[in-house]
Amino acid sequence: MQRREFLQRSGATMLGLWLGMGCGSETAVAPSIPGSGLPWEALARLLQGPLLLPGAPDFSRIVAPWNLRYIDQKPAGVARCQSVADVQACLAWAQSNGVPLVARSGGHSYAGFSLTPGLMIDVSPMNQIGTVGPDGLARVGGGARNANVYAALRAPSVSLTHGRCKQVGVGGLVLGGGIGFNMRLHGLTCDGLVETEMVTADGRVLTCNAQQNSDLFWACRGAGGGNFGIHTSFTFQTFPVTQLTIYQLKWRTRLRQVLGSLNQVLATVPREMGCKVSLVASPDGSLEVQLLGQLLGTPTQLDSLLAPVYAVAAPDSSQVEVRAYWDAQEFLSEEGDPGYSHERSHFVFGQLSETALDTVVDFMLRWPGTSVSADWKFFLMGGAVADIASDATAYVHRQASMVSSVELEWSAQDSPKTIATNQAWLTEFHTAMRSLTSGTSYQNFIDADEPDFLRAYYGDNLERLVSVKAQIDPNNVFHYAQSIPVRL
């Protein structure tokens, strides 16, 4: 390839400006770039995919995190990896130049943990999904998103436990466990993982499955995001899908009673039912309970399961439909557009107490208000998730009945004072719920403010995780504010 063509394809034309090979408006920003002076061109030469530096077209869009709280944190460069060799080249270059690095897939880390002042190793171009054969195995590229899964698994009429938000990366999802409406019947996303390929800090390409590198395979199923290496593919055992009953029900009256009834009814529903319950506050001061989910069953069966709740209050709005599986997911899914957000979670063991429900309603009634919304919610867990022992994979929260969380959203319109007041409310709410639920939190709802986060995310599996980390990444190349350390 000619040098000119290479530079254009790699996006390195802009890079040339900073290395003194050209002139233009971008030269004005060069001194403030943390990475100026580094041998970027040497890296660009090694890569099949483009290397982008600040000022390159699309740089800001590509590096932007989902959570706009962290939008001002920019890497010095982003490598848009297209192959395992690209990932290896990035790891070698960053370490030999003392540049911090991070893996990026869907960019949906709640706490912006796929950002770095150094090199962002973006595997999102590696999003191909192989044809599903008669064995039902699907090989998913390390940078695929839920949207790619939706597109690839529709025709063969199979699925895995995926999330609702199309732009979330499968990488982040599966490495932290992965909850979704299929989990009660088929397990977490990580329970369907049969093999993963990853590149370690020292550049080795490892296949991890039940037989090979089994310790690492154990660790990746619940604690893998950004901790041990960069995953370049995931192989899942899919399951066949048929039609489902999907539902979205809303109540605007008798909210406390409806919540109490849902709490009781959902404790005994069959594993064919997957759902999320939310108490949603809007800027206009309104509050409503929502039930969203799917049932592998009929609308009549749904009615009969929910009859005790209907007896408390008829829903103010009700949408119940029977759809083919992937059409049903279009109803249940959302894009997951970027926004300003802070979400904090606690797992619940057993049913929520009456005091816990009173506390939820009390705090939601006292929401100070932003221009967007706040909600408290829980995803119903149990079923197949709990069939697996808590130490069989790194995902430790097997016996939880729910994962509950408080989510606060705001926009650029909200003043710093409004945001501070709302954050104080969130802290008070989350703290009050700890003694009413548990001290454990979902690692995929990663929370920069969670005290004792390692224990909250990994519980009794933490010591084994630290030992795997010490073996695979002794120099702690993969580290961020809440990563697994090489020693406790």
Ligand SMILES: Cc1cc2nc3c(=O)[nH]c(=O)nc-3n(C[C@H](O)[C@H](O)[C@H](O)COP(=O)(O)OP(=O)(O)OC[C@H]3O[C@@H](n4cnc5c(N)ncnc54)[C@H](O)[C@@H]3O)c2cc1C
């Ligand atoms: C709108 C929205 C909806 C969500 N819905 C769900 C849901 O339904 N179920 C659920 O369980 N969770 C859900 N989550 C949480 C989500 O699973 C986590 O935020 C997840 O970490 C996002 O993964 P990502 O690849 O998009 O993010 P990224 O920010 O790219 O990565 C997250 C972490 O994983 C690491 N990482 C990413 N890719 C790789 C890789 N290939 N190899 C090694 N490390 C990697 C990153 O370094 C970072 O530490 C949701 C989050 C959002 C924002």
